[in-house]
Amino acid sequence: MFPYKTSIKFDRKCNQALYLQLANQIIQLIKNRILTPNTKLPGSRTLAQQLNVHRKTVVACYEELSLQGWVESISKKGTFVHQNLPILHQQKIKGYQVNNLNINTGFSFYKNNISSKSTLNKKENFIYLNDGISDVRLTPIDEIARTYRRICAKKNIFEHLSYGSTYGNDTLRKVIVNYLNTTRGLHITKKNVLITRGSQMGIWLSSQLLLKKEDVIVVGNTNYKSADTTFLNQQANLKRVLVDKDGIVTSEIENLCKQQQIKAVYITSHHHHPTTVTLSAKRRIHLLNLSKKYHFAIIEDDYDYDFNYNHAPILPLASHDTNGNVIYIGSVCKTVAPVFRVGYLIASEYFVDQAAKLRGFVDRQGDALLELTFADFIKSGDLDRHIRKVMKIYRQRRDLFCKLLKKELNDVFQFEIPKGGMAVWIKLNSNYSWEIITEVAKKNKLEIGNWQRYDNANLKHNYIRIGFATYNENEIHELINRFKKTFYEIKV
Amino acid sequence: MFPYKTSIKFDRKCNQALYLQLANQIIQLIKNRILTPNTKLPGSRTLAQQLNVHRKTVVACYEELSLQGWVESISKKGTFVHQNLPILHQQKIKGYQVNNLNINTGFSFYKNNISSKSTLNKKENFIYLNDGISDVRLTPIDEIARTYRRICAKKNIFEHLSYGSTYGNDTLRKVIVNYLNTTRGLHITKKNVLITRGSQMGIWLSSQLLLKKEDVIVVGNTNYKSADTTFLNQQANLKRVLVDKDGIVTSEIENLCKQQQIKAVYITSHHHHPTTVTLSAKRRIHLLNLSKKYHFAIIEDDYDYDFNYNHAPILPLASHDTNGNVIYIGSVCKTVAPVFRVGYLIASEYFVDQAAKLRGFVDRQGDALLELTFADFIKSGDLDRHIRKVMKIYRQRRDLFCKLLKKELNDVFQFEIPKGGMAVWIKLNSNYSWEIITEVAKKNKLEIGNWQRYDNANLKHNYIRIGFATYNENEIHELINRFKKTFYEIKV
Numbered sequence: 002m003f004p005y006k007t008s009i010k011f012d013r014k015c016n017q018a019l020y021l022q023l024a025n026q027i028i029q030l031i032k033n034r035i036l037t038p039n040t041k042l043p044g045s046r047t048l049a050q051q052l053n054v055h056r057k058t059v060v061a062c063y064e065e066l067s068l069q070g071w072v073e074s075i076s077k078k079g080t081f082v083h084q085n086l087p088i089l090h091q092q093k094i095k096g097y098q099v100n101n102l103n104i105n106t107g108f109s110f111y112k113n114n115i116s117s118k119s120t121l122n123k124k125e126n127f128i129y130l131n132d133g134i135s136d137v138r139l140t141p142i143d144e145i146a147r148t149y150r151r152i153c154a155k156k157n158i159f160e161h162l163s164y165g166s167t168y169g170n171d172t173l174r175k176v177i178v179n180y181l182n183t184t185r186g187l188h189i190t191k192k193n194v195l196i197t198r199g200s201q202m203g204i205w206l207s208s209q210l211l212l213k214k215e216d217v218i219v220v221g222n223t224n225y226k227s228a229d230t231t232f233l234n235q236q237a238n239l240k241r242v243l244v245d246k247d248g249i250v251t252s253e254i255e256n257l258c259k260q261q262q263i264k265a266v267y268i269t270s271h272h273h274h275p276t277t278v279t280l281s282a283k284r285r286i287h288l289l290n291l292s293k294k295y296h297f298a299i300i301e302d303d304y305d306y307d308f309n310y311n312h313a314p315i316l317p318l319a320s321h322d323t324n325g326n327v328i329y330i331g332s333v334c335k336t337v338a339p340v341f342r343v344g345y346l347i348a349s350e351y352f353v354d355q356a357a358k359l360r361g362f363v364d365r366q367g368d369a370l371l372e373l374t375f376a377d378f379i380k381s382g383d384l385d386r387h388i389r390k391v392m393k394i395y396r397q398r399r400d401l402f403c404k405l406l407k408k409e410l411n412d413v414f415q416f417e418i419p420k421g422g423m424a425v426w427i428k429l430n431s432n433y434s435w436e437i438i439t440e441v442a443k444k445n446k447l448e449i450g451n452w453q454r455y456d457n458a459n460l461k462h463n464y465i466r467i468g469f470a471t472y473n474e475n476e477i478h479e480l481i482n483r484f485k486k487t488f489y490e491i492k493v
Numbered sequence: 494m495f496p497y498k499t500s501i502k503f504d505r506k507c508n509q510a511l512y513l514q515l516a517n518q519i520i521q522l523i524k525n526r527i528l529t530p531n532t533k534l535p536g537s538r539t540l541a542q543q544l545n546v547h548r549k550t551v552v553a554c555y556e557e558l559s560l561q562g563w564v565e566s567i568s569k570k571g572t573f574v575h576q577n578l579p580i581l582h583q584q585k586i587k588g589y590q591v592n593n594l595n596i597n598t599g600f601s602f603y604k605n606n607i608s609s610k611s612t613l614n615k616k617e618n619f620i621y622l623n624d625g626i627s628d629v630r631l632t633p634i635d636e637i638a639r640t641y642r643r644i645c646a647k648k649n650i651f652e653h654l655s656y657g658s659t660y661g662n663d664t665l666r667k668v669i670v671n672y673l674n675t676t677r678g679l680h681i682t683k684k685n686v687l688i689t690r691g692s693q694m695g696i697w698l699s700s701q702l703l704l705k706k707e708d709v710i711v712v713g714n715t716n717y718k719s720a721d722t723t724f725l726n727q728q729a730n731l732k733r734v735l736v737d738k739d740g741i742v743t744s745e746i747e748n749l750c751k752q753q754q755i756k757a758v759y760i761t762s763h764h765h766h767p768t769t770v771t772l773s774a775k776r777r778i779h780l781l782n783l784s785k786k787y788h789f790a791i792i793e794d795d796y797d798y799d800f801n802y803n804h805a806p807i808l809p810l811a812s813h814d815t816n817g818n819v820i821y822i823g824s825v826c827k828t829v830a831p832v833f834r835v836g837y838l839i840a841s842e843y844f845v846d847q848a849a850k851l852r853g854f855v856d857r858q859g860d861a862l863l864e865l866t867f868a869d870f871i872k873s874g875d876l877d878r879h880i881r882k883v884m885k886i887y888r889q890r891r892d893l894f895c896k897l898l899k900k901e902l903n904d905v906f907q908f909e910i911p912k913g914g915m916a917v918w919i920k921l922n923s924n925y926s927w928e929i930i931t932e933v934a935k936k937n938k939l940e941i942g943n944w945q946r947y948d949n950a951n952l953k954h955n956y957i958r959i960g961f962a963t964y965n966e967n968e969i970h971e972l973i974n975r976f977k978k979t980f981y982e983i984k985v
Binding site: 015016017018020021024025028032064065068069070071083085086087088104105106107108109110111112113134137138140142143145146147149150153154158159161162163164165183184186192197198199201202205209210211213230231234264265281282283286287290292293296297298311312313315316321324325326338339340341342348349350351352355358359362363364365366367368369370371382385 | 507508509510512513516517520524556557560561562563575577578579580596597598599600601602603604605626629630632634635637638639641642645646650651653654655656657675676678684689690691693694697701702703705722723726756757773774775778779782784785788789790803804805807808813816817818830831832833834840841842843844847850851854855856857858859860861862863874877
């Protein structure tokens with residue numbers, strides 16, 4: 002008889018019931034052809050004795066095996082390994098556990114060479130540059146978590162726990178309508194609103210609906226990297242036009258329109274990403290007129306509308322759009338904290354319907370509880386209060402950061418003080434290269450990261466974008482010091 | 494002079510600062526060519542008097558307009574509408590407010606005629622049939638909300654508030670590894686785990702990576718509608734094979750493999766959707782062997798693994814996969830409540846890497862706070878306790894539902910008592926048609942919904958799937974009564 006006693010091991014600390022542990026091990030033995038078809042299994046009493054378990058455990062195990070079709074119980078004869086089981090062809094892997102999932106697949110599939118976002122494993126005491134994200138230490142996390150719990154405790158909460166609308170929670174949609182109409186001068190109704198998981202989803206949905214292989218989308222010659230890769234992933238034909246101190250040069254877009262059908266223009270009108278410049282009123286109107294004349298979509302990514310230090314925010318193009326040409330994208334991520342994946346896509350009703358349908362395929366729906374939490378957060382004025390609070394802090398940080406840059410690194414960096422946003426667009430003196438600086442900075446625990454992403458068109462402009470909002474006063478001093486040290490070491 | 498006094502209105506209850514309200518109205522006047530280029534605006538003192546506001550308000554407004562580029566201030570001469578502003582071409586819409594966003598877009602885009610999920614506007618006192626979803630009234634919402642808040646109060650929470658990994662939260666990935674290895678007999682490491690927004694995202698990501706136009710995917714001749722539409726949306730070629738009492742007929746799949754390259758097979762092995770049958774052990778092994786021989790992927794959607802009333806759950810195919818052929822998809826949605834969009838995709842490391850990259854384009858990352866909440870919920874044993882609790886209730890509901898079906902509707906319905914899951918597969922006596930029943934039932938406040946979705950292949954099998962888990966004892970009685978009444982009315 003097969004040596005069950007030595008082959009079967011129980012883990013008494015494990016949550017799994019003994020009969021299941023036994024059954025799974027017998028299945029392994031059958032699968033590995035150690036117990037072959039038609040093998041008679043020992044009687045329940047015998048096996049129980051051998052394994053030192055209760056007889057009921059073995060009986061339950063055999064019942065389970067029988068139900069799963071691994072064994073057959075023949076009355077008065079006993080329990081047998083099922084005779085019709087085919088052999089499971091297992092790959093033999095040298096040096097690996099047989100059951101480890103492979104690193105490679107056993108099938109072919111469509112790989113993608115365009116890289117999307119990645120995450121760094123952060124090292125301690127390092128300062129990491131970013132391209133302008135909020136300081137998560139300022140997140141009103143207590144307020145939000147308290148609101149979340151309060152909402153979950155509401156009597157009518159159950160109606161929000163089942164499947165919901167692919168358009169997003171209705172209450173949040175209404176709050177967003179009111180919020181955007183008041184703050185951004187939009188003139189929308191609920192039907193123009195799709196709640197997304199942040200701006201990236203808005204950009205992705207738009208690109209799916211607008212772009213197929215070789216379709217033309219116009220972007221700045223410097224442009225937000227994630228938008229570029231999203232369009233490239235769609236195999237679109239990216240046409241890059243100049244960005245100057247007044248934003249994207251719309252006369253160049255007009256020239257393109259005269260030559261070929263363009264499907265869309267992607268803009269970050271409020272503060273161009275990465276250069277931080279604002280699109281002038283003249284060009285705004287020009288672009289809107291072009292979109293009407295040439296029937297293209299304007300994807301307006303208003304990623305940091307809320308942060309303006311010198312003047313009130315400029316109304317988005319969407320507020321002037323009467324032809325249904327603008328797809329307006331925003332989120333609360335940048336304003337509150339990236340972890341809260343709540344954003345919106347505003348467009349004509351017909352486009353919103355199609356975008357909602359598409360998002361239904363992807364992740365079905367958003368998180369109604371989080372959406373209700375943010376509806377409350379916006380409606381109560383908490384969001385506005387939060388913005389006022391952090392804006393003051395970010396302005397101070399911008400001022401300090403720019404002052405120190407000017408004072409300590411004037412010979413290596415050129416920049417304009419940004420009027421808003423959370424980042425500075427900084428040009429490196431042409432005597433230096435970011436490649437070398439990145440290497441040396443790393444030794445000084447300053448991680449510059451992928452500086453090439455600011456030059457997708459390979460213009461060799463020597464600029465990178467550095468966020469200032471994440472660092473407090475001490476950290477800004479330390480950041481500047483590490484830069485100074487880096488340049489000192491390079492000069493020597 | 495232009496009648497500012499009658500044209501400009503302030504809303505003193507509005508949050509918006511007066512100077513901004515004024516600025517936005519003047520912008521409208523400029524955009525609508527009511528104030529034309531070179532028009533001189535009144536002096537700040539004059540306008541302030543006319544509008545009965547403080548002079549500072551007007552000064553701030555003019556500064557704002559100047560910054561935004563709408564007006565030009567010429568020293569000692571005054572403030573003028575900018576001369577170089579192009580005309581904004583506005584569409585004239587009869588009967589509509591000029592600034593309303595259109596229903597139609599001003600550009601063309603790629604529409605999609607395959608419908609994804611939709612949401613009903615539920616009417617009061619109606620009973621809605623579903624295809625097997627959990628009763629959200631049993632959701633441990635207090636526990637989850639409390640856990641969420643506790644996690645948000647942790648000292649180290651800030652590190653989770655910024656941008657995170659596209660693979661999902663690391664803690665949850667580890668918990669899922671342990672949970673699936675223990676409960677499902679998998680043999681995976683963290684690298685095999687992508688956290689998704691629920692099963693639908695897993696199906697969608699898989700279909701994106703596996704299927705391009707005309708690629709063959711095999712599904713049951715009855716199949717989960719959302720999977721079908723996701724594959725169709727990818728323009729795949731769906732080959733349907735028979736499903737019998739032992740699940741999908743694998744010999745038919747073998748025949749297909751001999752004729753053409755198939756890319757993938759989609760299965761709901763545990764309880765086939767919609768028929769509720771379990772895939773036999775023999776076919777499981779056969780299918781795995783086929784996948785190895787013919788190099789196709791098996792998408793195993795284990796949507797209701799946890800609910801078994803007659804025996805322990807059967808281990809998924811993924812637990813026997815040593816060749817990297819299985820993509821294993823599951824979620825906590827069905828088990829806890831649909832609103833919690835947390836699921837997983839388990840596959841070879843290489844496939845998971847590509848799926849993570851793709852999801853990076855779509856929504857960048859998951860909700861780390863919710864993921865941490867569920868990591869805690871699983872690790873603490875709360876999930877298992879919840880499952881044990883609701884399983885008992887669902888078993889009672891299944892028993893009552895099937896007993897009443899048998900007793901009261903035996904002449905019109907045929908069905909087998911399901912061994913697990915949350916739904917019964919019910920055949921209507923061929924004297925009747927669902928079309929008529931749906932209409933009459935509606936009058937009895939019983940909404941059957943889209944019964945055609947259970948017959949994607951148009952087999953005219955006359956079956957639909959009815960979930961029983963959402964209804965308590967009284968509701969089950971009422972549901973059966975409304976069916977009885979419906980049939981009575983049809984017979985008469």
